[in-house]
Amino acid sequence: MGTLAIDNEDLDSDIYLALGLKRLGKGAIGTPRILTLLSSLLEKSVQKNEMQIETVIAKVNIAIFHGLRVPTISIRQYIDRIFKYARCSPSCFLVAYIYLDRFGQQTDVQLTSRNVHRLLITSVMVAAKFIDDT
Numbered sequence: 001m002g003t004l005a006i007d008n009e010d011l012d013s014d015i016y017l018a019l020g021l022k023r024l025g026k027g028a029i030g031t032p033r034i035l036t037l038l039s040s041l042l043e044k045s046v047q048k049n050e051m052q053i054e055t056v057i058a059k060v061n062i063a064i065f066h067g068l069r070v071p072t073i074s075i076r077q078y079i080d081r082i083f084k085y086a087r088c089s090p091s092c093f094l095v096a097y098i099y100l101d102r103f104g105q106q107t108d109v110q111l112t113s114r115n116v117h118r119l120l121i122t123s124v125m126v127a128a129k130f131i132d133d134t
Contacts, residue, residue: 032090035083038097039076042116046075049110065115065122078117088128095127096120 073081079093100123104111111119 031080031083034090035079035093036076038093039074039079041097042075042100042111042120045111046113046116049112053110053112065109065118066112067114067118070113071117073117075116075120078120082121082124086124086128088124088132092124092127092131095131096123099123099126 071078082088083090083093100111100119103109103119103123109115109119
């Protein structure tokens with residue numbers, strides 16, 4: 001009699017491929033889907049935090065990561081640029097998001113358009129050191 005169990009290895013592989021965490025072959029090109037998801041999450045978080053700051057005259061905790069001006073490059077373009085030139089794995093971006101989330105939970109610093117780029121590059125660098133360095 002056959003088994004009804006799901007082959008977890010195939011399921012896990014499909015999930016990883018859908019998110020762009022595994023390459024289909026040596027010549028695989030394109031932007032992994034995880035980068036699109038990450039940029040969308042960060043943009044929504046920044047918009048939510050800035051709306052809260054505007055409506056509730058909240059005291060913004062200015063940290064060393066705050067810039068004087070909002071960068072002209074979008075979060076999506078910035079993530080694509082980091083992926084293209086830093087050549088770190090897509091997994092690094094997932095770990096970097098976890099680092100950003102934990103940083104936000106441990107401190108009073110909220111992601112805004114003035115600090116998200118600096119915090120992102122820092123978290124990606126630390127994640128790359130942890131994940132990709134041998």
